[in-house]
Amino acid sequence: MPDPRTFEQVVPFKYYAEWIKTQDGGRRMEQEDIRERYEDYRREALQRLYTQFFSVHKDDDWFCERFEPERRKEYMQKLASQKAENLRSFVSDLDSGKLDKLTLTATTEQVMQHEVNRRDLSSSNRLGGDDDDDGSESYTLFIRTVPPSVSRAVLEGELTKQPGFKHLSLSEPRQDKQYHRFGWVRFENGTDMDKAVESLSNINIDQFQFHFSRHNNVSSGIIRLTPDVCSTEERIRLDLKLAREAVRSVDEHTDREVDEKRVPEEGAADEDDQDDGEVKGNIAATRRELDLLVEYLRRVHYYCYYCGHTADNLEDFMRRCAKQHLRRGLPGNRSPQPSGNWTRNLDNRNDVIIHPLQAERLYKEGGKSLELETDKELDNHIKQLDEGRYRCLLCTKLFKGDAFVRKHIRNKHPEAVPETLVHEISFFNNFVREAPHLMMPGMMMPGMMAAPYMMPGMMPGMFRGGRANNGRGASSGGNRQDPRAVRSYVDLDAPAEGETDFGF
Numbered sequence: 001m002p003d004p005r006t007f008e009q010v011v012p013f014k015y016y017a018e019w020i021k022t023q024d025g026g027r028r029m030e031q032e033d034i035r036e037r038y039e040d041y042r043r044e045a046l047q048r049l050y051t052q053f054f055s056v057h058k059d060d061d062w063f064c065e066r067f068e069p070e071r072r073k074e075y076m077q078k079l080a081s082q083k084a085e086n087l088r089s090f091v092s093d094l095d096s097g098k099l100d101k102l103t104l105t106a107t108t109e110q111v112m113q114h115e116v117n118r119r120d121l122s123s124s125n126r127l128g129g130d131d132d133d134d135g136s137e138s139y140t141l142f143i144r145t146v147p148p149s150v151s152r153a154v155l156e157g158e159l160t161k162q163p164g165f166k167h168l169s170l171s172e173p174r175q176d177k178q179y180h181r182f183g184w185v186r187f188e189n190g191t192d193m194d195k196a197v198e199s200l201s202n203i204n205i206d207q208f209q210f211h212f213s214r215h216n217n218v219s220s221g222i223i224r225l226t227p228d229v230c231s232t233e234e235r236i237r238l239d240l241k242l243a244r245e246a247v248r249s250v251d252e253h254t255d256r257e258v259d260e261k262r263v264p265e266e267g268a269a270d271e272d273d274q275d276d277g278e279v280k281g282n283i284a285a286t287r288r289e290l291d292l293l294v295e296y297l298r299r300v301h302y303y304c305y306y307c308g309h310t311a312d313n314l315e316d317f318m319r320r321c322a323k324q325h326l327r328r329g330l331p332g333n334r335s336p337q338p339s340g341n342w343t344r345n346l347d348n349r350n351d352v353i354i355h356p357l358q359a360e361r362l363y364k365e366g367g368k369s370l371e372l373e374t375d376k377e378l379d380n381h382i383k384q385l386d387e388g389r390y391r392c393l394l395c396t397k398l399f400k401g402d403a404f405v406r407k408h409i410r411n412k413h414p415e416a417v418p419e420t421l422v423h424e425i426s427f428f429n430n431f432v433r434e435a436p437h438l439m440m441p442g443m444m445m446p447g448m449m450a451a452p453y454m455m456p457g458m459m460p461g462m463f464r465g466g467r468a469n470n471g472r473g474a475s476s477g478g479n480r481q482d483p484r485a486v487r488s489y490v491d492l493d494a495p496a497e498g499e500t501d502f503g504f
């Protein structure tokens with residue numbers, strides 16, 4: 001059996017276990033030891049894959065914007081001020097009673113409408129731009145493709161020359177399309193849009209001819225529906241518990257400006273039952289609070305709880321979800337239709353958002369440990385004279401132990417750890433947090449999928465169960481104990497346009 005370390009992918013636990021039993025002359029190993037060694041192998045393999053990807057993309061504009069620490073800060077600040085504005089509008093609607101009748105349970109008419117829409121949409125491209133059939137004038141243009149070679153700044157520079165230009169939104173880079181993005185260009189109301197399309201028709205940047213068309217608001221669909229199971233009492237209570245965690249987490253991870261504002265909670269939530277988790281109490285009140293929180297996440301954070309997906313702008317959010325994402329009403333006499341892995345995948349997706357990978361867990365998933373990486377730097381400044389005598393080469397002081405001299409250097413000579421190294425690690429780790437979401441099978445670099453040897457049913461470990469070439473991995477990377485280790489590899493992108501829609 002070939003050594004798993006020679007594969008350009010992460011092999012599943014099963015393969016690794018088989019292989020390791022053939023090593024060391026077939027010495028018997030405890031399951032626990034195998035698992036431990038697999039974890040090490042897996043961490044190293046992931047880090048190697050991520051490092052390769054990182055070095056290929058670290059100069060791309062989309063990559064820097066999201067992950068390079070300085071640019072990311074700037075990007076997040078802009079996003080935070082947009083969210084602050086969203087919050088003001090949400091709170092104003094809440095105060096004026098506009099949300100009093102809000103419910104996420106679909107009516108029978110809405111369910112029927114959904115069926116009709118699905119039939120219509122399945123035969124046409126949901127992104128279509130040219131026919132504006134919702135009647136209202138759209139002051140947004142759609143850009144079918146923004147190549148990774150063109151930076152946001154350069155494109156914006158061209159667009160600001162257009163009369164009435166307000167702002168440019170870009171979608172997430174599309175891993176199945178070599179990281180091209182969609183774009184939406186918003187103009188002031190009343191702008192002559194025909195003229196705008198015409199004058200933009202010959203924009204050519206870096207030898208790339210841009211194509212602009214009128215954006216059709218209807219194109220993203222009006223309703224998505226969750227499976228029946230989301231309407232059960234049990235699930236409503238669980239969803240409220242998770243939605244509260246989600247609100248707390250995304251508020252916290254947004255700029256303080258948003259963080260300091262109040263979070264709408266209508267009495268029902270009290271600290272005590274947040275901590276032991278279980279949500280009790282009147283089901284109507286529970287459902288009401290859930291609906292408000294889900295709406296809050298959508299409108300303020302571009303986060304659809306029922307998709308388990310976030311976006312950075314309204315246009316991209318609408319592309320991924322729909323105007324509304326509702327629960328199917330559940331008639332009292334009917335038990336819910338089976339939903340397969342739907343809820344498990346949803347919970348995994350939301351968990352990735354609610355608990356971003358950090359510190360030790362990040363390291364286990366292929367990230368870099370600041371401590372470990374910078375320790376190597378310190379080595380250059382330590383000289384061991386003999387047992388129990390360590391010299392700091394930066395000031396010649398002597399220490400009794402390795403740990404003491406390291407602590408001394410970190411405290412007294414912080415310049416010993418180069419700023420550039422700290423920066424690089426944080427750049428890399430920012431990427432690793434979202435890496436599984438950006439590196440789907442078939443989208444890795446050339447050669448990565450070309451394994452020298454494939455066992456039947458073997459996928460890159462992290463995407464096992466996925467379908468190799470369509471970019472939609474399913475769950476699981478072997479039966480590890482920590483469910484968290486698995487969670488980041490589920491189908492993070494499922495509810496996007498152009499996918500098979502099972503009606504959820």
Ligand SMILES: [Zn+2]
Binds near residue numbers: 306307321322325
């Ligand atoms: Zn949704």
Ligand SMILES: [Zn+2]
Binds near residue numbers: 392397408
């Ligand atoms: Zn010193």
